[in-house]
Amino acid sequence: MSESPYEGTFRERIAVNRRNSLFLIAAFLAFVAIFGYIIGWAWIGDPVGAVFGLVLAFVVGAISGLVTYFGGDKLVLATSRARGITHHEAPVLFNVVEEMAIAAGLPMPKVYIINDSAPNAFATGRDPEHASVAVTSGLLEKLNRDELQGVIAHEMSHVGNFDIRYAMLVGVLVGTTVLISDFFLRGLWFRGGGRGRGDGGGGYAQLIMLVIAVVLAILAPLFARLLQLSISRQREYLADASAVRLTRNPKGLADALQKISGDREVLEAANRATAHLYIVNPVKSFEKRAKGLFSTHPPIQERIEILRHMETGGIPQTAG
């Protein structure tokens, strides 16, 4: 509602975050294209080969993209050993999800429970019409209703902001980059030193491209992963902000994050591939070792602080 003191701030932050994400996705796409182009040139030795490489990179990306787009959510839910539930099996959880779907004006997602005592949650799917929300049984045990509502609001915000689709697509782009790099480096190995073709006029250009391609093939997967991580970090801040817009209760989510981060148990159902989906990074030792660039989530203490600021009506200073 318009009289809310931080409504304007939410809208602005959401708008800025959307712009940043679009920019990052575009940069990512451009990168995959350039990568394909350079490898194509290095491999075949002329601009025609470069275009061929570019097209090939796009085709590989498109195929893996389509497969993930239509089946990725089922795969994630299955590897997390999530079980679909009805209203009868967990009425409070089901009601809270329904409340948040109504507040966000979104269709009711499918609700899943992961049988694990570590408290955590994630959302997945290709769009709000095909979305799923999964929480662990530990989350249900350890949080009260307000806290659960905050967590579910955070997840429904991921759904409403189309973060679930971005997470999938970015995952595909990272996968594609790794695939192309791998393909190229293995190909080089098989070809060995016997590059007979193209040693004429285009020789130097090809040699330079080859050097660039090798360097890129080694560095690209690393950069792709970094970009993926920075995207998911931004989205966590945005989802926290949107969650408060739904519940109008920053305390619930702040308390929930505090409880989840203070919990000592390790989520066994999560691995590196699914870690970025969860509300709080489930791979705890990893978070401790590598702060900053390599983290899928912003520091939880900072997220809690921003929410506590909202409680008192202040405008958060540190949000990015």
Next chain:
Amino acid sequence: MVVVVIYAIVTYNGLVRRRNETEEAYRQIDVQLKRRYDLIPNLLEGVKKYFRQEQDVLTQITQARSQAMQPHSPREQAQSEARLSGAIGNLFAVAENYPELRSNTVLMDFQEELSSTENKISFSRQHYNDSVSDYNTKIQSFPAVIFARSMGFSEREYFEAVGPERESVTVSYD
């Protein structure tokens, strides 16, 4: 010129989409209200036997419900909804006096379902107000402000009764 036309089309479609969203959000409020009306008899049936000595608490709810279901002006509607919420709140206040009821799962389920339905009603109103705010802002800003009114887009009113409805009101409005 082409750019201007495309811009106008995009703006127009944006207005239509937002107007439909506000209408959909408004219907959602009715859906949730109706759900509560449907829910109450079932749930009262489930807890009836625990309230033998407090029959008037149950009749209050039944009466408030049938009153709220009659067609009203929006303002009266808000009042009868408030009265219904108050009657339900009363039931739980009475239940507090019976230690054996406080730990009764039927009653706890009853409370969860009803308070969740109340939450759903107020969240659907909140969502309606959010989409009205979006729609009105769009109408009032450039470039839509030039042609929106002449093409039949007009600002919608906010739903105002969220406040009193959320608290359990026990006073009577007459």
